[in-house]
Amino acid sequence: MAKLFNSYRDIQIMNIDNSSVHDFGKNVTIEEIDNPLVEIGEYTYYSGYYHGHSFRDCIMYLDEQDKGKDVDKLIIGKFCSIASGVKFIMGGNQGHRYDYISAYPLSIVSNNPIDLDTEIPESFVKKGDTIIGNDVWIGAESLIMPGVKIGDGAVIGTRSLVTKDVAPYTIVGGCPAKVIKKRFSNEKIELLLNIKWWNWDIEKIRASISILMSDNFEALKGLEKL
Ligand SMILES: CC(C)(COP(=O)(O)OP(=O)(O)OC[C@H]1O[C@@H](n2cnc3c(N)ncnc32)[C@H](O)[C@@H]1OP(=O)(O)O)[C@@H](O)C(=O)NCCC(=O)NCCS
Numbered sequence: 001m002a003k004l005f006n007s008y009r010d011i012q013i014m015n016i017d018n019s020s021v022h023d024f025g026k027n028v029t030i031e032e033i034d035n036p037l038v039e040i041g042e043y044t045y046y047s048g049y050y051h052g053h054s055f056r057d058c059i060m061y062l063d064e065q066d067k068g069k070d071v072d073k074l075i076i077g078k079f080c081s082i083a084s085g086v087k088f089i090m091g092g093n094q095g096h097r098y099d100y101i102s103a104y105p106l107s108i109v110s111n112n113p114i115d116l117d118t119e120i121p122e123s124f125v126k127k128g129d130t131i132i133g134n135d136v137w138i139g140a141e142s143l144i145m146p147g148v149k150i151g152d153g154a155v156i157g158t159r160s161l162v163t164k165d166v167a168p169y170t171i172v173g174g175c176p177a178k179v180i181k182k183r184f185s186n187e188k189i190e191l192l193l194n195i196k197w198w199n200w201d202i203e204k205i206r207a208s209i210s211i212l213m214s215d216n217f218e219a220l221k222g223l224e225k226l
Contacts, residue, residue, distance in 0.1 A: 012055055012205075013045045013174030031055055037062055037071065041198075050084040057169070061091030062082040072126050072146060078198040079135035090147055092126040102182060131166065133199040142177075153183060153192060168193060188217055195224050214223070 001172025012031040031054055033040050038059060046055035059074060074088055096103045105123070127147030132138075135151055139158035150156070150166045157180065166172050169183040169192065182189065197205065197212060197220075205212070211219045 003131055011045045011047045013043060013054060014040045037066060039073065041076060044076055044080040046082045048084050056074045058086050058088060060089050060096055073129045075129055076132040079134055080132060080136045083140040086138050087143045088130055089143060089146055090130065092124060095123045097123050120211055130184045135144045153185065193219065
């Protein structure tokens with residue numbers, strides 16, 4: 001039977017050696033993320049085709065000017081699929097203290113030039129690192145709030161606003177995102193979390209594609225022993 005799609009749409013695989021994707025297809029490119037505040041595992045990809053931008057544009061409030069500062073990191077695992085238009089909001093409260101009399105950063109209108117350059121240290125409150133596990137699928141135009149932890153194998157439905165942690169292999173959706181269902185039984189989830197196939201050597205993964213892209217858990221148990 002003819003394949004429905006010839007190729008994926010302009011996928012950017014992040015932070016891997018060019019040579020290991022030579023046969024992935026003409027629309028696959030490699031993007032180097034060199035921001036020390038962003039860690040991305042191998043084979044995680046972003047497909048920004050419909051928004052016409054690269055993965056860098058998905059990260060809000062964490063850029064060049066934050067390098068060297070004590071701010072929250074964005075940490076993403078391996079083999080995640082990040083759909084077009086996803087946003088990660090970083091930067092904690094960005095210096096807006098809603099528990100102060102004014103939430104406005106009044107130093108920017110001060111007559112004292114020193115104030116202009118000085119961030120009031122306590123006005124910035126961190127939220128903790130944003131941590132995305134492995135094999136997480138984040139649906140189009142979802143927004144992940146600062147400090148959220150998303151477990152391995154989780155699925156984030158299209159246009160979700162993720163404000164709370166998501167357990168492994170759990171599908172969430174909505175605004176704010178709520179649990180829709182688990183992907184598998186607890187027993188199968190435990191098996192997957194023990195196997196951690198994403199840590200296998202890439203050649204073992206390549207040899208196991210027909211099983212990993214199926215629901216044949218018995219065959220997976222066999223692979224685990226190899
Ligand atoms: C979350 C998702 C994976 C669920 O798929 P599914 O199992 O086929 O879901 P269903 O259509 O059977 O819906 C199941 C329930 O989830 C709800 N739901 C589905 N997607 C939702 C979303 N994005 N936000 C909120 N709720 C959602 C449905 O309303 C339904 O609710 P109900 O049980 O109260 O009736 C899918 O809807 C989705 O969002 N996929 C991402 C698509 C995408 O962004 N692709 C980008 C290219 S990779």
